[in-house]
Amino acid sequence: MKFFSIVCFLIFCSSVAFAQQAPQSIVDAEVPSLLAIYTDVHSHPELSGHEERTAALVAKELRSAGCQVTEHFGTYDDPKLKSYGVIGVMKNGDGPTVLVRTDLDALPVEEETGLPYASKVTAKNDEGKDVHVMHACGHDVHIAAFIGTARALGKLKDQWHGTIVFAAQPAEETGNGARALLKAGLYDRFGKPAFALGFHDKADLQTGHIGVTEGYTSANVDSIDVTVRGVGGHGAYPHKTKDPIVLAAEMINAWQTIASRENNPLDPIVVTVGSIHGGTKRNIIPDEVKMQLTVRTYKKEVRDKALAALDRIARQIAAAAGVPPERAPIVTVRKDEVCPATYNNPELTRRLVAVWKKTLGDENVEIVDPTMGGEDFSEYSLPDHSIPAVNFHFGAVDAAKMADYKQTGKELPSLHSSKFAPVPEPTIRTGVIGMTTAVLDLMK
Ligand SMILES: [Zn+2]
Numbered sequence: 001m002k003f004f005s006i007v008c009f010l011i012f013c014s015s016v017a018f019a020q021q022a023p024q025s026i027v028d029a030e031v032p033s034l035l036a037i038y039t040d041v042h043s044h045p046e047l048s049g050h051e052e053r054t055a056a057l058v059a060k061e062l063r064s065a066g067c068q069v070t071e072h073f074g075t076y077d078d079p080k081l082k083s084y085g086v087i088g089v090m091k092n093g094d095g096p097t098v099l100v101r102t103d104l105d106a107l108p109v110e111e112e113t114g115l116p117y118a119s120k121v122t123a124k125n126d127e128g129k130d131v132h133v134m135h136a137c138g139h140d141v142h143i144a145a146f147i148g149t150a151r152a153l154g155k156l157k158d159q160w161h162g163t164i165v166f167a168a169q170p171a172e173e174t175g176n177g178a179r180a181l182l183k184a185g186l187y188d189r190f191g192k193p194a195f196a197l198g199f200h201d202k203a204d205l206q207t208g209h210i211g212v213t214e215g216y217t218s219a220n221v222d223s224i225d226v227t228v229r230g231v232g233g234h235g236a237y238p239h240k241t242k243d244p245i246v247l248a249a250e251m252i253n254a255w256q257t258i259a260s261r262e263n264n265p266l267d268p269i270v271v272t273v274g275s276i277h278g279g280t281k282r283n284i285i286p287d288e289v290k291m292q293l294t295v296r297t298y299k300k301e302v303r304d305k306a307l308a309a310l311d312r313i314a315r316q317i318a319a320a321a322g323v324p325p326e327r328a329p330i331v332t333v334r335k336d337e338v339c340p341a342t343y344n345n346p347e348l349t350r351r352l353v354a355v356w357k358k359t360l361g362d363e364n365v366e367i368v369d370p371t372m373g374g375e376d377f378s379e380y381s382l383p384d385h386s387i388p389a390v391n392f393h394f395g396a397v398d399a400a401k402m403a404d405y406k407q408t409g410k411e412l413p414s415l416h417s418s419k420f421a422p423v424p425e426p427t428i429r430t431g432v433i434g435m436t437t438a439v440l441d442l443m444k
Protein backbone atom coordinates (compact mmCIF):
# COMPACT_ATOMS: atom_id res chain seq x y z
CA MET A 1 0.00 0.00 0.00
CA LYS A 2 2.76 2.32 1.03
CA PHE A 3 4.87 1.37 -1.99
CA PHE A 4 1.85 1.89 -4.24
CA SER A 5 1.25 5.39 -2.93
CA ILE A 6 4.91 6.33 -3.40
CA VAL A 7 4.71 5.15 -7.01
CA CYS A 8 1.52 7.14 -7.47
CA PHE A 9 3.17 10.19 -5.98
CA LEU A 10 6.16 9.84 -8.34
CA ILE A 11 3.90 9.42 -11.35
CA PHE A 12 1.93 12.45 -10.25
CA CYS A 13 5.13 14.53 -9.86
CA SER A 14 6.51 13.57 -13.24
CA SER A 15 3.21 14.21 -14.97
CA VAL A 16 3.13 17.70 -13.42
CA ALA A 17 6.73 18.33 -14.48
CA PHE A 18 6.13 17.20 -18.08
CA ALA A 19 2.55 18.38 -18.47
CA GLN A 20 2.31 20.92 -21.24
CA GLN A 21 1.03 24.24 -20.12
CA ALA A 22 -2.28 25.08 -21.76
CA PRO A 23 -2.71 28.41 -23.56
CA GLN A 24 -5.83 28.97 -21.42
CA SER A 25 -3.85 29.12 -18.18
CA ILE A 26 -1.43 31.65 -19.69
CA VAL A 27 -4.33 33.76 -20.92
CA ASP A 28 -5.88 33.70 -17.43
CA ALA A 29 -2.69 35.16 -16.03
CA GLU A 30 -2.31 37.74 -18.81
CA VAL A 31 -5.89 39.01 -18.99
CA PRO A 32 -5.57 41.89 -16.45
CA SER A 33 -2.54 43.29 -18.25
CA LEU A 34 -4.12 42.80 -21.70
CA LEU A 35 -7.22 44.66 -20.51
CA ALA A 36 -5.04 47.56 -19.38
CA ILE A 37 -3.39 47.62 -22.83
CA TYR A 38 -6.81 47.49 -24.46
CA THR A 39 -8.28 50.43 -22.53
CA ASP A 40 -5.08 52.44 -23.07
CA VAL A 41 -5.15 51.87 -26.85
CA HIS A 42 -8.91 52.42 -26.93
CA SER A 43 -8.62 55.84 -25.32
CA HIS A 44 -5.69 56.83 -27.56
CA PRO A 45 -6.88 55.93 -31.07
CA GLU A 46 -4.92 57.10 -34.09
CA LEU A 47 -6.07 57.57 -37.68
CA SER A 48 -4.79 55.43 -40.56
CA GLY A 49 -1.22 56.34 -41.41
CA HIS A 50 -0.70 58.12 -38.07
CA GLU A 51 -0.33 55.14 -35.71
CA GLU A 52 2.85 56.45 -34.05
CA ARG A 53 1.95 55.95 -30.37
CA THR A 54 0.14 52.66 -30.96
CA ALA A 55 3.06 51.25 -32.96
CA ALA A 56 5.57 52.22 -30.27
CA LEU A 57 3.45 50.46 -27.64
CA VAL A 58 3.20 47.31 -29.75
CA ALA A 59 6.96 47.36 -30.46
CA LYS A 60 7.71 47.57 -26.74
CA GLU A 61 5.34 44.69 -25.93
CA LEU A 62 6.66 42.46 -28.73
CA ARG A 63 10.21 43.06 -27.50
CA SER A 64 9.35 42.04 -23.96
CA ALA A 65 7.52 38.95 -25.29
CA GLY A 66 10.86 37.85 -26.81
CA CYS A 67 10.70 39.14 -30.39
CA GLN A 68 13.36 40.85 -32.46
CA VAL A 69 11.57 44.02 -33.46
CA THR A 70 11.77 46.27 -36.51
CA GLU A 71 9.89 49.56 -36.33
CA HIS A 72 8.76 52.09 -38.94
CA PHE A 73 8.48 49.29 -41.47
CA GLY A 74 6.58 49.76 -44.71
CA THR A 75 6.66 51.79 -47.92
CA TYR A 76 3.50 53.47 -49.15
CA ASP A 77 2.99 54.24 -52.82
CA ASP A 78 2.97 57.89 -51.80
CA PRO A 79 6.59 58.60 -50.78
CA LYS A 80 5.49 61.47 -48.51
CA LEU A 81 3.74 59.05 -46.11
CA LYS A 82 5.58 57.49 -43.19
CA SER A 83 4.74 53.91 -42.32
CA TYR A 84 4.38 52.78 -38.71
CA GLY A 85 4.53 49.04 -39.36
CA VAL A 86 6.03 46.91 -36.58
CA ILE A 87 7.50 43.48 -37.28
CA GLY A 88 8.39 41.17 -34.39
CA VAL A 89 10.25 37.97 -35.18
CA MET A 90 10.14 35.11 -32.67
CA LYS A 91 12.54 32.32 -33.55
CA ASN A 92 12.50 28.84 -32.06
CA GLY A 93 14.70 26.47 -34.07
CA ASP A 94 13.91 24.89 -37.41
CA GLY A 95 10.38 24.76 -38.67
CA PRO A 96 7.84 26.66 -40.73
CA THR A 97 7.44 30.43 -40.79
CA VAL A 98 3.97 31.61 -39.80
CA LEU A 99 2.74 35.18 -40.15
CA VAL A 100 0.38 36.58 -37.47
CA ARG A 101 -1.15 39.92 -38.28
CA THR A 102 -2.93 42.68 -36.43
CA ASP A 103 -4.00 46.07 -37.67
CA LEU A 104 -3.37 49.27 -35.69
CA ASP A 105 -5.54 52.09 -36.97
CA ALA A 106 -8.77 53.75 -35.82
CA LEU A 107 -11.53 55.67 -37.60
CA PRO A 108 -12.81 59.25 -37.86
CA VAL A 109 -15.87 58.55 -35.69
CA GLU A 110 -17.11 60.39 -32.59
CA GLU A 111 -17.47 57.78 -29.85
CA GLU A 112 -20.93 57.50 -28.27
CA THR A 113 -20.50 54.36 -26.16
CA GLY A 114 -20.54 56.21 -22.85
CA LEU A 115 -17.76 53.94 -21.57
CA PRO A 116 -15.44 55.29 -18.86
CA TYR A 117 -12.48 54.75 -21.20
CA ALA A 118 -14.24 56.17 -24.27
CA SER A 119 -12.09 58.15 -26.68
CA LYS A 120 -12.18 61.94 -26.51
CA VAL A 121 -9.44 62.25 -29.12
CA THR A 122 -9.62 64.59 -32.07
CA ALA A 123 -7.05 64.82 -34.82
CA LYS A 124 -6.52 66.41 -38.22
CA ASN A 125 -7.44 64.14 -41.08
CA ASP A 126 -5.46 64.07 -44.31
CA GLU A 127 -7.53 66.98 -45.65
CA GLY A 128 -6.53 69.05 -42.61
CA LYS A 129 -10.01 68.90 -41.08
CA ASP A 130 -10.47 68.27 -37.33
CA VAL A 131 -12.21 64.96 -36.75
CA HIS A 132 -13.03 62.80 -33.76
CA VAL A 133 -11.17 59.50 -33.61
CA MET A 134 -12.42 56.17 -32.29
CA HIS A 135 -11.47 52.51 -32.39
CA ALA A 136 -14.87 51.73 -33.92
CA CYS A 137 -13.66 48.64 -35.79
CA GLY A 138 -12.12 46.96 -32.75
CA HIS A 139 -8.52 47.07 -33.95
CA ASP A 140 -7.70 47.84 -30.29
CA VAL A 141 -9.08 44.40 -29.39
CA HIS A 142 -6.90 42.89 -32.11
CA ILE A 143 -3.83 44.64 -30.69
CA ALA A 144 -4.49 43.31 -27.17
CA ALA A 145 -5.12 39.78 -28.49
CA PHE A 146 -2.03 40.00 -30.73
CA ILE A 147 0.17 40.96 -27.77
CA GLY A 148 -1.47 38.21 -25.69
CA THR A 149 -0.69 35.71 -28.47
CA ALA A 150 2.97 36.81 -28.59
CA ARG A 151 3.25 36.46 -24.80
CA ALA A 152 1.59 33.04 -24.81
CA LEU A 153 3.73 31.68 -27.66
CA GLY A 154 6.85 33.10 -26.00
CA LYS A 155 6.00 30.98 -22.96
CA LEU A 156 5.03 27.87 -24.90
CA LYS A 157 8.26 27.38 -26.83
CA ASP A 158 8.34 23.71 -25.81
CA GLN A 159 5.25 23.24 -27.99
CA TRP A 160 6.32 24.73 -31.32
CA HIS A 161 9.27 25.06 -33.69
CA GLY A 162 10.03 27.55 -36.42
CA THR A 163 9.71 31.30 -36.84
CA ILE A 164 6.70 33.45 -36.06
CA VAL A 165 6.52 36.80 -37.81
CA PHE A 166 4.23 39.13 -35.86
CA ALA A 167 3.14 41.86 -38.26
CA ALA A 168 1.43 44.94 -36.79
CA GLN A 169 0.08 46.70 -39.81
CA PRO A 170 -0.89 50.36 -40.15
CA ALA A 171 -3.63 51.75 -42.39
CA GLU A 172 -6.03 48.84 -42.75
CA GLU A 173 -9.04 51.13 -43.00
CA THR A 174 -7.58 52.92 -46.01
CA GLY A 175 -6.61 49.61 -47.59
CA ASN A 176 -2.96 50.41 -48.21
CA GLY A 177 -1.15 49.22 -45.05
CA ALA A 178 -0.62 45.57 -45.99
CA ARG A 179 0.59 46.64 -49.43
CA ALA A 180 3.07 49.02 -47.76
CA LEU A 181 4.57 46.16 -45.71
CA LEU A 182 4.85 43.88 -48.73
CA LYS A 183 6.29 46.68 -50.88
CA ALA A 184 9.01 47.23 -48.25
CA GLY A 185 10.01 43.57 -48.63
CA LEU A 186 8.21 41.90 -45.73
CA TYR A 187 8.75 38.43 -47.19
CA ASP A 188 12.30 39.06 -48.46
CA ARG A 189 13.49 40.37 -45.13
CA PHE A 190 11.63 38.20 -42.65
CA GLY A 191 10.93 35.08 -44.72
CA LYS A 192 8.01 34.02 -46.88
CA PRO A 193 5.50 32.38 -44.53
CA ALA A 194 4.12 28.89 -45.01
CA PHE A 195 0.84 30.21 -43.55
CA ALA A 196 -0.62 33.64 -42.84
CA LEU A 197 -3.16 34.19 -40.06
CA GLY A 198 -5.28 37.21 -39.22
CA PHE A 199 -8.32 37.85 -37.03
CA HIS A 200 -11.11 40.37 -36.66
CA ASP A 201 -13.68 40.91 -33.95
CA LYS A 202 -17.28 40.50 -35.08
CA ALA A 203 -20.15 42.76 -34.06
CA ASP A 204 -22.81 40.09 -34.52
CA LEU A 205 -21.08 37.11 -32.97
CA GLN A 206 -21.28 36.05 -29.35
CA THR A 207 -18.22 36.39 -27.12
CA GLY A 208 -16.40 33.11 -26.69
CA HIS A 209 -17.27 32.09 -30.25
CA ILE A 210 -15.04 31.89 -33.29
CA GLY A 211 -16.62 32.40 -36.70
CA VAL A 212 -14.92 31.55 -39.94
CA THR A 213 -15.73 31.26 -43.63
CA GLU A 214 -14.19 28.79 -46.03
CA GLY A 215 -13.14 30.35 -49.35
CA TYR A 216 -13.95 33.99 -50.11
CA THR A 217 -14.67 35.84 -46.87
CA SER A 218 -14.39 39.51 -47.92
CA ALA A 219 -14.64 41.22 -51.27
CA ASN A 220 -12.49 42.92 -53.90
CA VAL A 221 -12.91 46.63 -53.25
CA ASP A 222 -12.61 48.96 -56.22
CA SER A 223 -12.99 52.72 -56.05
CA ILE A 224 -14.12 54.42 -59.23
CA ASP A 225 -14.43 58.10 -60.05
CA VAL A 226 -16.76 59.07 -62.91
CA THR A 227 -16.98 62.50 -64.49
CA VAL A 228 -20.06 62.81 -66.69
CA ARG A 229 -19.46 65.61 -69.13
CA GLY A 230 -22.34 67.29 -70.91
CA VAL A 231 -22.91 70.62 -72.56
CA GLY A 232 -24.24 73.17 -70.07
CA GLY A 233 -26.74 75.96 -70.60
CA HIS A 234 -30.01 77.52 -69.44
CA GLY A 235 -32.40 75.30 -67.50
CA ALA A 236 -35.27 76.57 -69.62
CA TYR A 237 -33.63 75.57 -72.93
CA PRO A 238 -32.66 71.91 -72.45
CA HIS A 239 -32.74 71.32 -76.23
CA LYS A 240 -29.63 73.50 -76.53
CA THR A 241 -27.69 71.40 -73.98
CA LYS A 242 -26.59 67.87 -73.14
CA ASP A 243 -27.72 67.53 -69.53
CA PRO A 244 -25.11 65.59 -67.46
CA ILE A 245 -27.53 65.30 -64.52
CA VAL A 246 -30.03 63.30 -66.58
CA LEU A 247 -27.15 61.24 -68.00
CA ALA A 248 -25.82 60.54 -64.48
CA ALA A 249 -29.30 59.43 -63.36
CA GLU A 250 -29.54 57.00 -66.29
CA MET A 251 -26.09 55.64 -65.57
CA ILE A 252 -26.82 55.05 -61.88
CA ASN A 253 -29.85 52.92 -62.74
CA ALA A 254 -28.22 51.14 -65.68
CA TRP A 255 -25.19 50.16 -63.58
CA GLN A 256 -27.50 48.13 -61.35
CA THR A 257 -28.19 45.88 -64.33
CA ILE A 258 -24.54 44.75 -64.28
CA ALA A 259 -25.32 42.59 -61.25
CA SER A 260 -28.88 41.72 -62.19
CA ARG A 261 -28.65 41.12 -65.99
CA GLU A 262 -25.04 40.66 -67.11
CA ASN A 263 -23.71 38.49 -64.36
CA ASN A 264 -24.15 34.96 -63.09
CA PRO A 265 -26.37 35.60 -60.04
CA LEU A 266 -24.30 33.13 -58.03
CA ASP A 267 -21.34 35.55 -58.20
CA PRO A 268 -22.15 38.63 -56.14
CA ILE A 269 -21.56 42.17 -57.38
CA VAL A 270 -22.32 45.39 -55.50
CA VAL A 271 -22.26 48.72 -57.32
CA THR A 272 -22.82 51.66 -54.97
CA VAL A 273 -22.74 55.30 -56.00
CA GLY A 274 -21.78 56.88 -52.72
CA SER A 275 -21.27 60.45 -53.86
CA ILE A 276 -22.75 62.61 -56.61
CA HIS A 277 -22.10 66.29 -57.15
CA GLY A 278 -23.15 68.56 -59.98
CA GLY A 279 -24.63 71.95 -60.62
CA THR A 280 -24.92 75.21 -58.73
CA LYS A 281 -28.44 76.56 -59.27
CA ARG A 282 -31.97 75.47 -60.23
CA ASN A 283 -32.02 77.03 -63.67
CA ILE A 284 -28.56 76.15 -64.88
CA ILE A 285 -27.74 72.88 -66.63
CA PRO A 286 -24.15 72.23 -65.55
CA ASP A 287 -21.25 71.15 -67.70
CA GLU A 288 -20.43 68.12 -65.61
CA VAL A 289 -21.41 65.81 -62.76
CA LYS A 290 -18.90 63.94 -60.60
CA MET A 291 -19.62 60.58 -58.97
CA GLN A 292 -17.69 58.29 -56.65
CA LEU A 293 -18.44 54.57 -56.64
CA THR A 294 -17.45 51.50 -54.74
CA VAL A 295 -17.65 48.16 -56.55
CA ARG A 296 -17.48 44.85 -54.66
CA THR A 297 -16.87 41.41 -56.14
CA TYR A 298 -15.09 38.15 -55.24
CA LYS A 299 -13.65 36.49 -58.34
CA LYS A 300 -11.11 38.25 -60.53
CA GLU A 301 -12.99 37.53 -63.76
CA VAL A 302 -16.21 38.95 -62.25
CA ARG A 303 -14.32 42.05 -61.13
CA ASP A 304 -12.80 42.60 -64.58
CA LYS A 305 -16.20 42.15 -66.25
CA ALA A 306 -17.99 44.48 -63.83
CA LEU A 307 -15.45 47.28 -64.26
CA ALA A 308 -15.51 46.96 -68.04
CA ALA A 309 -19.35 47.01 -68.04
CA LEU A 310 -19.40 50.12 -65.87
CA ASP A 311 -17.19 51.99 -68.33
CA ARG A 312 -19.10 50.70 -71.38
CA ILE A 313 -22.51 51.66 -69.96
CA ALA A 314 -21.33 55.18 -69.06
CA ARG A 315 -19.86 55.80 -72.50
CA GLN A 316 -22.78 54.40 -74.44
CA ILE A 317 -25.43 56.24 -72.46
CA ALA A 318 -23.55 59.47 -73.22
CA ALA A 319 -23.17 58.49 -76.88
CA ALA A 320 -26.89 57.61 -77.14
CA ALA A 321 -27.76 61.09 -75.85
CA GLY A 322 -25.60 62.64 -78.57
CA VAL A 323 -22.75 63.80 -76.35
CA PRO A 324 -19.80 64.43 -78.71
CA PRO A 325 -16.97 61.86 -78.39
CA GLU A 326 -14.57 64.46 -77.02
CA ARG A 327 -17.01 64.97 -74.12
CA ALA A 328 -17.34 61.25 -73.36
CA PRO A 329 -17.47 60.40 -69.63
CA ILE A 330 -14.16 59.86 -67.83
CA VAL A 331 -14.21 56.63 -65.81
CA THR A 332 -11.16 56.20 -63.55
CA VAL A 333 -10.50 53.04 -61.57
CA ARG A 334 -8.31 54.29 -58.71
CA LYS A 335 -5.10 52.48 -57.98
CA ASP A 336 -4.71 53.86 -54.46
CA GLU A 337 -8.05 52.83 -52.95
CA VAL A 338 -8.23 49.17 -53.85
CA CYS A 339 -7.94 45.90 -52.03
CA PRO A 340 -8.28 42.32 -53.22
CA ALA A 341 -10.80 39.77 -51.93
CA THR A 342 -9.74 37.71 -48.92
CA TYR A 343 -9.71 34.01 -49.68
CA ASN A 344 -9.57 31.66 -46.72
CA ASN A 345 -7.70 28.57 -47.90
CA PRO A 346 -10.33 25.80 -47.52
CA GLU A 347 -7.92 23.09 -46.35
CA LEU A 348 -6.32 25.37 -43.76
CA THR A 349 -9.74 26.61 -42.63
CA ARG A 350 -10.96 23.06 -42.02
CA ARG A 351 -7.76 22.23 -40.14
CA LEU A 352 -8.17 25.24 -37.85
CA VAL A 353 -11.89 24.62 -37.31
CA ALA A 354 -10.95 21.18 -35.95
CA VAL A 355 -8.37 22.79 -33.63
CA TRP A 356 -10.84 25.38 -32.33
CA LYS A 357 -13.63 22.84 -31.85
CA LYS A 358 -11.27 20.78 -29.71
CA THR A 359 -10.20 23.83 -27.69
CA LEU A 360 -13.44 25.78 -27.37
CA GLY A 361 -16.09 23.09 -27.93
CA ASP A 362 -18.08 22.31 -31.09
CA GLU A 363 -20.88 24.70 -30.16
CA ASN A 364 -18.49 27.68 -29.96
CA VAL A 365 -17.18 27.48 -33.51
CA GLU A 366 -19.46 28.78 -36.25
CA ILE A 367 -19.25 28.81 -40.01
CA VAL A 368 -20.30 32.37 -40.84
CA ASP A 369 -21.41 33.99 -44.08
CA PRO A 370 -18.89 35.90 -46.17
CA THR A 371 -19.42 39.65 -46.56
CA MET A 372 -18.91 42.22 -49.30
CA GLY A 373 -16.78 44.26 -46.90
CA GLY A 374 -13.10 44.81 -47.64
CA GLU A 375 -10.06 43.67 -45.67
CA ASP A 376 -6.50 44.10 -46.86
CA PHE A 377 -5.37 40.99 -44.98
CA SER A 378 -5.96 39.48 -48.44
CA GLU A 379 -2.61 40.90 -49.60
CA TYR A 380 -0.63 38.49 -47.42
CA SER A 381 -1.73 35.42 -49.38
CA LEU A 382 -0.41 37.09 -52.60
CA PRO A 383 -2.54 37.59 -55.75
CA ASP A 384 -2.38 33.90 -56.68
CA HIS A 385 -3.35 32.81 -53.11
CA SER A 386 -0.13 30.79 -53.05
CA ILE A 387 0.33 31.38 -49.33
CA PRO A 388 -2.48 29.56 -47.49
CA ALA A 389 -4.16 32.19 -45.31
CA VAL A 390 -7.10 32.42 -42.93
CA ASN A 391 -8.67 35.53 -41.45
CA PHE A 392 -11.07 34.40 -38.71
CA HIS A 393 -13.59 36.25 -36.56
CA PHE A 394 -14.03 36.23 -32.83
CA GLY A 395 -17.23 37.30 -31.11
CA ALA A 396 -17.53 40.67 -29.37
CA VAL A 397 -21.19 40.63 -28.27
CA ASP A 398 -22.61 39.72 -24.88
CA ALA A 399 -24.60 36.44 -24.99
CA ALA A 400 -27.85 38.04 -23.69
CA LYS A 401 -27.67 40.85 -26.30
CA MET A 402 -26.98 38.28 -28.98
CA ALA A 403 -30.02 36.20 -27.91
CA ASP A 404 -32.18 39.35 -27.95
CA TYR A 405 -30.90 40.21 -31.44
CA LYS A 406 -31.72 36.71 -32.70
CA GLN A 407 -35.21 36.88 -31.18
CA THR A 408 -36.24 40.44 -32.06
CA GLY A 409 -34.02 41.16 -35.07
CA LYS A 410 -33.24 44.54 -33.50
CA GLU A 411 -29.93 45.51 -35.06
CA LEU A 412 -26.81 45.61 -32.91
CA PRO A 413 -24.26 48.42 -33.37
CA SER A 414 -22.16 47.35 -36.34
CA LEU A 415 -18.43 47.75 -36.82
CA HIS A 416 -17.66 51.43 -37.56
CA SER A 417 -20.67 52.51 -35.47
CA SER A 418 -20.09 55.21 -32.83
CA LYS A 419 -21.87 52.85 -30.40
CA PHE A 420 -19.84 49.71 -31.09
CA ALA A 421 -18.36 48.44 -27.82
CA PRO A 422 -16.97 44.91 -27.63
CA VAL A 423 -17.12 43.20 -24.22
CA PRO A 424 -13.37 43.43 -23.65
CA GLU A 425 -12.40 40.50 -21.45
CA PRO A 426 -14.07 37.53 -23.18
CA THR A 427 -13.44 39.04 -26.61
CA ILE A 428 -9.70 39.41 -26.05
CA ARG A 429 -9.52 36.00 -24.38
CA THR A 430 -11.07 34.23 -27.38
CA GLY A 431 -8.82 36.16 -29.76
CA VAL A 432 -5.70 35.03 -27.90
CA ILE A 433 -6.83 31.42 -27.56
CA GLY A 434 -8.00 31.24 -31.18
CA MET A 435 -4.75 32.62 -32.58
CA THR A 436 -2.41 30.83 -30.16
CA THR A 437 -3.93 27.39 -30.69
CA ALA A 438 -3.94 27.93 -34.47
CA VAL A 439 -0.21 28.78 -34.49
CA LEU A 440 0.61 25.88 -32.15
CA ASP A 441 -1.12 23.45 -34.48
CA LEU A 442 0.69 24.74 -37.56
CA MET A 443 4.10 24.66 -35.85
CA LYS A 444 3.89 21.61 -33.59
ZN1 LIG B 1 -13.03 48.72 -40.29
Ligand SMILES: [Zn+2]
Nearest residue numbers: 137138139200
Ligand atom coordinates in the same frame (compact mmCIF):
# COMPACT_ATOMS: atom_id res chain seq x y z
ZN1 LIG C 1 -11.39 46.39 -39.07
